[in-house]
Amino acid sequence: MTIAQDNTGAARRPVRRLRLALGTLAVLVLAVVLVPLIVQLDQQLVDLRTASLPPSPGHPFGTDEVGRDVLLRSVYGLRVSILVGLVAALASVMIGGLVGLAAGAAGGTADRLLMRMVDGFNALPHLLFGIFIVALFAPSAVAVVVSVAVTHWTTAARIVRSEVLSLRGRPFVDAAISGGSGRLRVIRRHFLPNLAPHLLLATVLMIPHAIWHETALSFLGLGLPPHLASLGNMINDGQRSLLAGDWWPSLFPGLFILLPTLAVSALAQHLRDRTNPRWRSEPVL
Amino acid sequence: MTWVRIVTWRLAFTVPLLLAVTFGMFALAKASPFDPVRQYLGERAMITSPEVMAGIRANWGLDKPLLEQYATWLGNLLSGDLGESRSLRLPVAQVIGERLGWTLLVVGCALVVMLVAGPVVGTLAAWRRDSWLDRLVTGAAYTNEAAPVFWVGLLAIWVFSVTLGWLPAGGLTDAASTTVTLPDLLRHMVLPVAVLAFSQSSWLLLFVRESVIGVLREDFVTGARARGLRGRTVLLRHALRSALLPFITIMGARVPELVTGAILVEAVFSWPGVAGTTIKAALSVDFPLLAALTLLATLAVVAGNLLADLAYTVADPRVRVLGVG
Numbered sequence: 287m288t289i290a291q292d293n294t295g296a297a298r299r300p301v302r303r304l305r306l307a308l309g310t311l312a313v314l315v316l317a318v319v320l321v322p323l324i325v326q327l328d329q330q331l332v333d334l335r336t337a338s339l340p341p342s343p344g345h346p347f348g349t350d351e352v353g354r355d356v357l358l359r360s361v362y363g364l365r366v367s368i369l370v371g372l373v374a375a376l377a378s379v380m381i382g383g384l385v386g387l388a389a390g391a392a393g394g395t396a397d398r399l400l401m402r403m404v405d406g407f408n409a410l411p412h413l414l415f416g417i418f419i420v421a422l423f424a425p426s427a428v429a430v431v432v433s434v435a436v437t438h439w440t441t442a443a444r445i446v447r448s449e450v451l452s453l454r455g456r457p458f459v460d461a462a463i464s465g466g467s468g469r470l471r472v473i474r475r476h477f478l479p480n481l482a483p484h485l486l487l488a489t490v491l492m493i494p495h496a497i498w499h500e501t502a503l504s505f506l507g508l509g510l511p512p513h514l515a516s517l518g519n520m521i522n523d524g525q526r527s528l529l530a531g532d533w534w535p536s537l538f539p540g541l542f543i544l545l546p547t548l549a550v551s552a553l554a555q556h557l558r559d560r561t562n563p564r565w566r567s568e569p570v571l
Numbered sequence: 572m573t574w575v576r577i578v579t580w581r582l583a584f585t586v587p588l589l590l591a592v593t594f595g596m597f598a599l600a601k602a603s604p605f606d607p608v609r610q611y612l613g614e615r616a617m618i619t620s621p622e623v624m625a626g627i628r629a630n631w632g633l634d635k636p637l638l639e640q641y642a643t644w645l646g647n648l649l650s651g652d653l654g655e656s657r658s659l660r661l662p663v664a665q666v667i668g669e670r671l672g673w674t675l676l677v678v679g680c681a682l683v684v685m686l687v688a689g690p691v692v693g694t695l696a697a698w699r700r701d702s703w704l705d706r707l708v709t710g711a712a713y714t715n716e717a718a719p720v721f722w723v724g725l726l727a728i729w730v731f732s733v734t735l736g737w738l739p740a741g742g743l744t745d746a747a748s749t750t751v752t753l754p755d756l757l758r759h760m761v762l763p764v765a766v767l768a769f770s771q772s773s774w775l776l777l778f779v780r781e782s783v784i785g786v787l788r789e790d791f792v793t794g795a796r797a798r799g800l801r802g803r804t805v806l807l808r809h810a811l812r813s814a815l816l817p818f819i820t821i822m823g824a825r826v827p828e829l830v831t832g833a834i835l836v837e838a839v840f841s842w843p844g845v846a847g848t849t850i851k852a853a854l855s856v857d858f859p860l861l862a863a864l865t866l867l868a869t870l871a872v873v874a875g876n877l878l879a880d881l882a883y884t885v886a887d888p889r890v891r892v893l894g895v896g
Contacts, residue, residue, distance in 0.1 A: 406588045409876070411830035411868045414849060418596065418865055421853035422603035498719055502831075505721050506838055506850050521722055529740060533729050540722035547717035 307552035310545055318365045325358060341534055348534035350520070351527045356538050359515040364542045366516045367497045370427055374499070375492035377435035382442025383485055389443070390450025391473060401447070404440045412437040413502060420508045430509050434499045442488045449484055453477055491554055494547040501543055517543055574884050581877045592869050596862050597641045605856050607633065611657045644862075654859035658852065663863045667845055671867075674844030678833050680764045685772035690815065693779030698806055700784060709780065712773035720770040720832050724839035727766050738762050741841040763840045767832050771825070778821060782814040789813075816883075823879020826872045 333352070341348040347356035389400040416433035423429045453459055453476065462472050497517075503509035504518025512519055517539040524536030608627050628634050632643055647654065653663035696708040715723070732740040739759050786792060787810050795805045830846065837847030845864060852860040 402584070405584070406591060408824075409588060409827070409869060409872045410592065411827040411834075411872060413831040413834055414865055414868050417834075417849060417853045418861060419599065421856055421861065422599050422605065422858075424604065494717070501719055502721065502835060505719075506835075506853075508850070508853055521719075521725065525725060528725055528729050529733060531729075531733050533726075536722070536725050536729075540719065540726075543722070544714065544718050548714060551713065551717060 303552050304556045307549040307556075310549040311553075314364065314542075314546055314549075315368075317361050318368060321358070321361045322365065340532070347538040348532075350523060350535040351532075354515075356520070356535055359520060360517065360539050360542045362515040363517040363520055363539055364546075366427075366510065366514065367500055367518075367543070368493070368546075370430055370500045370510075371493045371497035374431045374434035374438075374496035375489045377431060378438040378492060378496070379442045379485055379489045380439075381435060382439035382444075382488070383446050383481070385439065386443040386446025387450060387473065387477065387481075390447040390454070391469065391477070397447075400443075404443050407437065407440050410437060413499065416499060416503055417506070417508055420503055425503075425508050425511070427510055430500050430503055433503070434496045438492060438495065441492070442485070445484055445488055446481055449481055450477060453480055487554070487557065490550060494550045497543060498547070574881055577880045577884065578877065581873070581880065585873050588873070589866070589869065593645065593862070593866060594641060596865060597637060597644070600858050600862075601637050603856075607631070607657065607856065607858060653863045656852070656857055656860040658855035658857040658860065663860050666848065666860060667863060667867065670843055670845045670848055673842060674833060674837065674846050677760065677763050677767065677836070677842060677844065678829060680760065681767035681771065681832075682829075684764060684768035685775060688768070689772040689775035690779045690811075690818075693776040694783050694806070694811060694814075696776070697780045697783035697787070705780075709777065712776050715770065715773040716777075718770075719835075720766065721835045721839050723770055724762075724766045724836055727762055728839070731762060741839070742843075763836050763842050766839075767836045770836075771829060771832055774825070775818070775822075778818055779814065782817065783810055786810045786814040819882045820879050823875045823877075823882075826875030829875075830868045830871060 333354070336345075336349050339345055339349040345355050345357065347360060349355055350359075385400055385404070389397045415437050416430075419433040419436065420429045423432075459472060459476055462476055467475070500509055500516070501518035501521070504516050505522045506518075507522065509518050510516045512522075520539040521536050524532075524534075524539070527535045608624050608631075611627070625634075632640055635643075644654070651664070653667070655661070656663050656666050659666055692708055696705040699705055728740045731738045738761050740762075742759060783806075787806075789810075791813075792805055792810050795809045796802075800809075833844070833846040834849055836842070837844045838850055841847070845867065849861065849864045849868075851857075852864060
């Protein structure tokens with residue numbers, strides 16, 4: 287049945303979607319890396335002569351209420367967001383990985399206690415907890431990273447723990463232990479290489495979420511310093527123009543959050559479809 | 572009785588959780604570089620004598636050790652005293668009492684809308700799988716899932732308030748009015764409720780869709796079809812029932828997202844609820860208010876999980892009768 291379906295549109299669609307997602311990510315990453323090398327952005331610059339211009343060839347995304355180019359600031363904002371998102375995702379996966387590894391490898395009471403802790407952290411509304419942390423420690427990129435990492439390590443912990451539990455029952459682990467390998471050696475030689483793909487996927491999936499958190503906190507005035515070009519700050523600044531009918535200062539930075547998030551989730555879905563034979567045989571999405 | 576065991580088990584977990592959360596908040600506040608007394612005084616901190624500041628500090632009990640402060644706060648909490656908001660200069664209990672209703676109103680209405688719309692649209696998409704409707708719905712849902720709710724809210728304001736002029740952009744009532752009248756309130760509620768429901772319903776819709784598609788492949792559905800039942804009967808009476816079961820649990824687990832959504836929506840639409848107040852409390856480092864609101868949100872999450880567990884026992888005869896989950 288799958289062979290017969292291979293030439294239909296439904297079977298080709300996932301491939302097209304994958305290409306689109308990869309293309310979007312490539313363009314955005316290139317823009318974020320290259321544009322700052324070519325065009326410098328003066329974060330403080332204000333030019334009221336060019337204030338609130340609608341999109342035009344000179345300013346493809348228009349200008350905001352103090353005359354700053356929305357496209358250039360969006361690219362710089364995405365750069366900050368990706369950087370903060372990447373660091374926060376790495377930090378949370380690292381914490382989660384360590385906790386999950388400890389819980390899975392130790393087992394027994396330690397495992398139960400650690401997993402209860404995970405449940406506890408999951409019961410916290412993430413944004414609220416982030417607001418709490420950022421509020422008490424002056425809003426800054428570091429506070430944002432800490433607030434995301436502290437609230438989001440639980441997913442990685444769950445994944446790593448269940449993976450370690452299933453690895454522990456595998457014959458090659460038994461063989462290593464009966465061959466005289468110590469705990470650390472088993473972890474380093476047998477667990478970590480098998481966990482690496484899961485950790486990588488968890489990090490990639492966490493980045494859009496971390497970016498979302500950064501922008502939400504910035505939007506609320508609790509993230510990065512207000513003069514800095516960041517997507518959340520820009521959407522927040524654009525609120526005033528929006529009420530006057532100027533849609534572009536808020537719309538475009540939002541698209542810069544939307545597009546990479548969509549691309550990453552399409553990528554993740556593709557991986558899921560590829561690894562799960564049940565979905566592969568009957569493409570659902 | 573299964574539900575007695577579930578409630579007891581949840582409560583046994585809740586008390587240590589709340590203790591840990593509240594103590595964590597105090598430890599964080601202690602580590603904070605902000606001086607709450609300076610924050611409270613604002614510009615007056617420059618002209619206030621150190622003795623007066625020390626007096627305020629002693630009055631708030633900030634000079635005491637962390638554990639003692641925590642014990643005092645906990646004791647006051649148990650006797651119903653939540654302390655005084657430092658930014659609004661009102662008792663915290665009064666602040667929450669005045670605003671909780673507005674938040675519950677918006678969140679409750681949004682919940683009703685999403686609980687009706689999500690499953691209906693999701694089932695339709697699953698039933699007409701791979702049709703243009705299905706592709707439109709899933710595409711929109713994935714896009715919505717990736718879009719930040721505050722951005723969607725702003726776009727809604729731009730379309731419906733600024734461009735079309737149909738609905739007010741925010742607030743509870745018109746700026747000129749002094750009393751809250753029902754038609755005015757309803758007009759102001761439409762956008763916040765719609766945006767919150769819309770942003771929260773995409774995962775629900777996708778979940779129901781996948782669940783229904785999965786169930787439509789099960790043997791008992793094929794069996795029902797083989798017995799000659801109509802397609803609609805099979806879908807509504809057989810497939811949907813078993814497809815909606817897991818969603819009850821997931822619903823409970825989504826309460827944190829709902830709290831997050833409420834915070835952002837209230838901020839965008841200047842809705843005078845508790846969720847939006849959290850941001851004001853955070854911006855002015857108003858610890859007593861912030862602590863009470865964080866506690867409230869944690870309680871909401873715990874209550875959501877408990878309700879989901881209980882609903883599950885009612886909905887799933889296997890759990891209800893045999894006590895297995």
